[in-house]
Amino acid sequence: EIVLTQSPGTLSLSPGERATLSCRASQSVSSSYLGWYQQKPGQAPRLLIYGASNRATGIPDRFSGSGSGTDFTLIISRLEPEDFAVYYCQQYGKSPVTFGGGTKVEIK
Amino acid sequence: QVQLQESGPGLVKPSETLSLTCTVSGGSISNNYWTWIRQPPGKGLEWIGYIYYTGSTNYNPSLKSRVTISVDTSKNQFSLKLSSVTAADTAVYYCARVRLMSPIGPWGQGTLVTVSS
Numbered sequence: 726e727i728v729l730t731q732s733p734g735t736l737s738l739s740p741g742e743r744a745t746l747s748c749r750a751s752q753s754v755s756s757s758y759l760g761w762y763q764q765k766p767g768q769a770p771r772l773l774i775y776g777a778s779n780r781a782t783g784i785p786d787r788f789s790g791s792g793s794g795t796d797f798t799l800i801i802s803r804l805e806p807e808d809f810a811v812y813y814c815q816q817y818g819k820s821p822v823t824f825g826g827g828t829k830v831e832i833k
Numbered sequence: 834q835v836q837l838q839e840s841g842p843g844l845v846k847p848s849e850t851l852s853l854t855c856t857v858s859g860g861s862i863s864n865n866y867w868t869w870i871r872q873p874p875g876k877g878l879e880w881i882g883y884i885y886y887t888g889s890t891n892y893n894p895s896l897k898s899r900v901t902i903s904v905d906t907s908k909n910q911f912s913l914k915l916s917s918v919t920a921a922d923t924a925v926y927y928c929a930r931v932r933l934m935s936p937i938g939p940w941g942q943g944t945l946v947t948v949s950s
Contacts, residue, residue: 726894760936769927769940770878781936813878817936821893824878 727752727816729825737833744801746828748814753794758818761790761799764827765810773812774799804830835860837928837941845922845948851915855928855941862886862904867911868931869902871924872943879924883931884911918948 728751738744748759756777762770772781774790777797787802801808809832814825841853855867868883882892884902892900896915904911915922929940 758934762936769929769943770937772936772938775936815878815936817931818934820891821895822880822937824880826877 726821727754727819727823729814729816729823731814731825731828733828735829735831737831738804739833740804740806742804744804744830746799746812748797748825750795750816754816755818756793758816759797760815760817762813762815763810770813835930835939837939839926839928839941839944841944843945843947845918845946846950847919847948848917851918851922851946853913853926855911857909862906862909866931866933868929868937869913870927870929873924920948923948
């Protein structure tokens, strides 16, 4: 199976700052099949990015995704208070579907 | 807009079978794939498996020997059974819609199942 490793585990930042989250795959993932989710406490994950770089419906443009092969990045250009949450990458191109371990973005 | 709701016992004894149902509203269960994902408390997400409305399934190899996912199109529901549970199966269980080679969504709100005697 494809193992996704996210780094850092925790990111401590202030509102207004830029967040850069990494997702590295154990083998090549077609960029068409890489997504990013946001999860807040007590809630189900919410899709932010699909196809590595496409924002899902209703997602603000401060969220952007990029990458290819084995290295993918999620950038939040200016953190808003509601952006402090856990973020997961997911590959859905090869069975079994797998998720990264998550990056927690916390308020500094 | 499709909505999903998980239901089932919140407490299961070790060695028994965990059973959950997901009810789909706002749309038909037909012509779609449906999936289960779980999340142990404070940990990450694990895909369990999916089912097509025809009954065709695909399971995570790590759970395959213990998992059965079934569908009841007449009730617009699909279900999860996980046998021989242990404390390691304690998790929030989510149901969701999925399209092949596509991200997962929408999701249900999730239901916590605790395995304990």
